[in-house]
Amino acid sequence: MSVLKRTTFKLIQTKTSHPMCRIRRLSVNMKAAPNNEKDKNKQTHFGFETVNEEEKWKKVHQVFETVAEKYDVMNDAMSLGIHRIWKDIFMHRLAPTHGTKLLDVAGGTGDISFRYINYLKNLGPPPESKQSSVTICDINQSMLDVGKLRAQRQGYTKESCGVDIEWMCGDAENLSLPDDSFTAYTIAFGIRNCTHVDKVLEEAYRVLAPGGRFLCLEFSQLPNSTMQWLYDQYSFQVIPVLGHLIAGQWKPYQYLVESIRQFPDQEKFKGMIEDAGFRQVTYENLTFGVVSIHSGFKI
Template sequence: MSEKQKTHFGYQQVDTEAKAGMVADVFHSVAARYDLMNDLMSGGVHRIWKRFTIELSGVRKGHSVLDIAGGTGDLAAKFSRIVGDDGRVVLADINDSMLKVGRDKLLDTGHQGNIEFVQADAQFLPFPDDSFDCITIAFGLRNVTAKETALRSMLRVLKPGGRLLVLEFSKPENELLSKAYDTYSFRLLPLMGQLVAGDSESYQYLAESIRMHPDQDTLKDMMEDAGFARVEYHNMTGGIVALHKGIKA
């Protein structure tokens, strides 16, 4: 019998087929306090990162947008207003707890009609070819087991000329910033998770998953290998976060 394939779950080596379930457990645990923790962890700066993502998206009235790993719906809410009644926004997440929190939040704030909610795996998107003008994935790609498979799946469902935007934690440009960021991530973040969400282990995993994610140039190469054209990235907050953009030719 062949040996099972391995992948990383944070710093652990786990069976590839087990990773999705382990990531799911993390997000089941943090879903209810996800928005609060985002604000606390980033000092609210995640809203600026997301605003820049929307500015670079080129989304207009009547467009179709897919927000993968859309979680609690920050991007979907903004896209819903931009595309209007003639447009379409699909908030997709593999995790049903996150999807439920996002759906409840958006419906409570009056976002409905042009938003659909779909439980979907980024690696195997359940949409026809050439379906969307824009795809976003914010702080979700690092949790995907096979990132190359997911990127090819995103390319398939984009319309020709459509854009993919990947907003993700990345590698700080400055060594001093990198050391300070490590101290924050591995000491304060799990403590904050314990105090606010009653879960230090999930936030320890999230810190580790950031370190295991490809750096800016590696992710750029991966997007080009998947078939995206004109790939570029923009560092924000000293490279702690990077926004990658690619076009379907």
């Protein structure tokens, strides 16, 4: 990996705690947690299983805590390495410039953020007045720990890079970050695991500055029924087996396959992004629609 001038690593950790990690409270604009039986008993999906909403985050947290160490290896195995191409295209669609302030949500292992840093490096030396930054936010501390270790191994030291990096354990549905504080927001293969996708989108809109861009990379539905059938066979018959053989885990990968089928299709998700306030909303299918890049701007 190419080396830049300087990087600042910060793990945000104080006495205020989230159910899954400690985070610094940076904003008073917090949503109240459900406090009545009706809210607590609302149901949602966990893959093909129906669960109470308050249970879902616990189950999702357990999934990613279980798979964290083998997460990147399994990504290569499940996608035959194509996920790397998807993420490269994703970053080229973002096309950051020097001075970009990126919030990378559900980005614990660093795949998107490292591409962001490399993209900026390839632009040449930044002007002194254009300081770029990335805040890597994930609800799972185990995923962040993997990302920090990868950063160290790949040479992202204090002296080596020119981008300020913060590692933040936090909830995409309730970000402890100020309004209008980022120029770009990315979330790759994470939003379908959230209980309230609409709240994630609302928070993305809130923390972006006017003119800021929302970009989401997520599994989608194939428009061709024959291709979808073939993809389903691979997903349900092969991926859980790979999970068992490579990571020693069957159930987490069964859930990941099921969660893809529960996520809204491209048009419905586009409507949800627009409902959150974003404009110029578009999507681009990759690999026949296996995944899509969704884009929107805060006006």
